[in-house]
Structure formats: structure tokens, C-alpha cells
Amino acid sequence: MTQDAPRATGAGERLRFEAVSAARGGRLLLRGIDFTVEPGEIVGLAGRNGVGKTTLLQLASGVLAPVAGRVLLGERPVRSLSRRALARRIALVPQDLHVPFPFRAGELVMMGRSPHQSLVGLDGEADVARALEALARLGIEELADRSVETLSGGERQLVLFARALVQDPAILLLDEPTAFLDLKHRLEVLREVRRFAATGRGALVVSHDLTLAARVCDRLVLLGEGEVVAVGRPADVLTRENLHRAFAIDAQIGPGPDGRLVVLPMLAADDPTAGPGADPS
């Protein structure tokens, strides 16, 4: 795990939500959220659509102020840091990004270096090397000179992930980083998140794929109706009762072929979504 690990400049910082409440469009969306992302830890964030997962990431990246409570990076509220100081320590991979101009993918990745660069000036050799390294890690070097407009959703997601990696943060926030990805790239992204955490830095990952989340994350935060339904180890959080509270679904949870947790969501116990092809007999 430690071979060719990225330089961990910001290792050891803790992201903490303390009794955080947040509003969206005048409506209270999140109430009394309490949890911590410890250094070196991957925390998964799950919950149904519109429950406030992306809002939580906005609170963490300082672009949204909580109406109550505090979001702390180390001992300091994130909103008390300058934009630049915060951008050096927290990076976000958005679900998607609309880019109105034909920037090249390589240019978009280089933008991740901007919080480390002076206001005026070109990109240094070290910055370029950083970007190339990140592109190579994700196996997307050949995208570097393509216009972002011509990329598929999945390719754009990989480019945005590379951008966050070169930002060299202490905390990585990922908003459904694998939503548009094929199976191999999904695993590669998660491998890189693991590698990132192995350098003593924390990651907060929004995911709808609970099996994948259970596999990758050290702990899970399950959100429902603006509150935390459960926090803890995946095996403790992913119970039938918790999933019913969070998603209003039934689910079967058990060990998969490799002994790790597998979550099989169903609308009801007799699973009305299953077709005849699902029966192996």
C-alpha cells in the first residue's frame, strides 16, 4: 500500500460535522448532523435522492454556510479559512460539470493545481508532472488533448477525479464518483481513493451502490429525512431495518461469494422487480 504513495502534504486533518443544520431554498434540509471523517479513513455517505448528500459536500467544501452547528477542518471552521487555503486542503469531485468552452481535458486537470500556484504565471514543470501522473494513474493519458466537450460522462468524471487528485488535498470529497463509470474504471477510481486514504488522508464518498460502499468504506453514514439514521462500520449500518428507514425498501444483506457484505435491494420481500430470467432453476 505504501509503494509510490502520493506526497501526503495535508495528512492528518480531521473533517468534523458538529450538530450541523443546513437549508436549501428556505427549506431546512439537514438537521443536527454529527459525524467525523478521521485521517486515513474512507467514509461513505448514502441516502435517497434529495436527502442532502450533495448539500453535505457543499458544507464541507465551504461553498454553503450551515444555519446551525459547525463544519470543522482540524480545529477551524471551514468557512473561516480563505478560499485558497481551503482549496489546498479540501478537493471535491462533482457528479458532473458543464464546461461552456472547449477546454482540453489536460487543461481542466491542471486547474486542480491553481490553489498551489501564484495568481499570475504559467504552469511549472512540477505541476505538469503532477497532472501527467494523475492521468496515467487513471489510464486516461490519451484524453489529455481532447476537448472536454467531446468526452463521455464517464470520461469527464475520470478527468474531474484526476483534477481533485492533483489538488493534493487533505480531504477528498466525492459525489457519486462512479455513477457514469464502467466496471473497470469504477474499481480503478476506488483503488485510487484507497491509495489516497492509505497516505493518512480522509475521504467522504457519496454512493448509491451500497455493496461497493460496504466494500470500500471504513465507515458509513446513512441519511434519512435530514437526519443521520446510522453511523458506523458497514456491517453495523447496513441492516434491513436501517435500509427500510433510509430508503423505504426491503433488502437482503449477507456475505457474497468472497465473504464480504452484499446488499440486494428490493421494493418488497417478494421483490416485484424480479423478472423470470432471475430464477436460475
Next chain:
Amino acid sequence: MIRLSRARLALVLGVLLAALFAVVLVALATGPARIAVGDVFDVVVRGAGSEATRDIVLGVRLPRIGLGLLVGAALATAGAVFQALLRNPLADPYVLGVSGGAALAGIAVLALGGIVALPTQSVPVAAFVGGIVATGLLYWVSGGRGGSGATGLLLTGVVFNAVASAGIVFLASIAGFFEGSRIFLWLIGQLSAVEIDAVGLVAASVAVGLVVACVLSRSLNLLALGDESAAQLGVPVEAHRRALLLATSLMVGAAVSVSGLIGFVGLIVPHALRLVIGSDHRLLVPATAITGAGFLVLSDTLARTLVDGRELPVGAVTALLGGPLFIVLLRRSQARSRLS
């Protein structure tokens, strides 16, 4: 990976500057009195040539061309800045109505100058204020976040321009500006009426605007991704946007106060350059300034010579070139928004 190296920056800007120099030489040589480009070169570079030639080249043509350089650089750069801030490749100070606001305020002060004595410099200052007010209204209408809702922005610009044109005609008729070409100047834009007293102030305003745009060009790259992305990548969004809008309004106000409503320069130039040199604003902004300067001087030279013995307003030339391009870009952006 293609990168913006110092060599690439120098090469692109060097080529553009050389082309600009050639355009200026040709423009200086072109006019009712034909002068060979070689003679112009002698006058400009070596300080030689006959007195008559020197008078025409340096005394008559150079001031107008100098003004064209300033106005073209200002309008083109303002277009590039607005496009990034509003995340909309259709933005242009004229299309958005910012020029209209500046022109209306400028002519209001001119009309007032017929009643009370005002210094010449008050026209560019008023135009600057008018540009700021129009920009502020634009942001207010677009919801303050510079969203990419193209239709709302364009409608706002159309309404601004209609109101500004009506106001200009109204004020001009009260103040008796209909004689000669003065009303032309404000409604369609031309470079003939050079107020020498104001040129210093105009040049200084354009210089300030260009410097701010160049210094904040990296932020423009990030702001073009949206406020939230820019903030998450470390840009103090509000401060940088305010500085850029002020600097841009200053440039546009200065340009409009001496040239009136010249449209589409800010649309044509950044668009054409993006196709060739890419979207990185650290290169695009200075390249746009140089190319805009050359484009306007070239357009003005065309306007001076297209019809024998007559001068067209340069705004007519840029509108004839820019209007069709605008339609093409609009159609493309509509097609894209239907897809997404």
C-alpha cells in the same frame, strides 16, 4: 499533453503582434491620398519621408488608427471576460446592452453639456457609470449568479439596447445633435470624431482594464466552470468577479465614449481565437486584445474605402460580420441545450 509554455505564449502573441503591425501599416497607407506601404514604413519606423506624407500619416491617419486600436482591444477583451463570467459564448458588451447603457449615459452628459459647461472628460466618466449600471442590471436580471440561461441574458440585452437607442435618439433630438454624423456615432459607432482631450483618459482606462483582465486570467479559467467550482478551486469568487466587472465596464465605457455603439467585436474575436489557440484565458485574453485592436482597425479601413468617396460607420461593418456569426452561435447553443 499540450501545455501553455512560455515559448507557445511568446510565439502566438508574437505572430499576432506582427500581424497587427502589418495591419496598422496598411491602414496608414490607405485613404484618399494613396501612399505606398514602404513610404509609411519609412515615416513610422525610420522617421523619414516628405513633410506632406508625414502630415497625412502621423497627423491625420494615426490618431484615428490609434483610437481604433484602443477601442478594438477594449471591446474584444470585454467580450472574452463577459463570456467567461456569464459562462456564455454569446456574451458581448454590445449584445448584453452594456455598451448601450454606456452610450445613453454618455450622450446624456453631452446633451447636458449644451446647457452647463462640463469638462470633455465627463463623457467617458459618464459612459463608465452607465456601463456599470447596465452590468449591474444584467446581473440582477440573471439572478446574480451568472447562470448560463442564454435566453434571459439575450432578451435583457435586446431590451437594454432598444431603451438605450430610444433614449439616445430622444436626447439627441432635444440637444440638436442630428446634424452631421454625430447621431451616427452614438447609434452605430464610428471612429471619425476624435476628441483629442479625452484620448489620454480613454487610453488609461483601457490600459487598466487590460491589465486587470490579464492578471486575473487564471481566475477567468476557473470562473468559466461556475462559481461553485471556482470557489472550490480556491478563487475568491466575489472579489475577482467584482474587479473584472469594474475593469470591463471601465474599458467599455471608455471605448463607447469615443466610438459609440460598435457591436459584435467582443463576439467575433474571442470566438475565432478559441478555435485556433484554445480556451486558456492566460493566452486568450492578451491574444484577444491584440487581435481585437487589429480587427477594428481593419474593419475601419474597410469602412473608409469600401464605398468610393464615402465613409461608412465602422459599426456597420462589424455588425454585418458579427450578426450572422451570432445567429450561427445561437443556433449551436440551442442545439446543445436541447441535447443536455
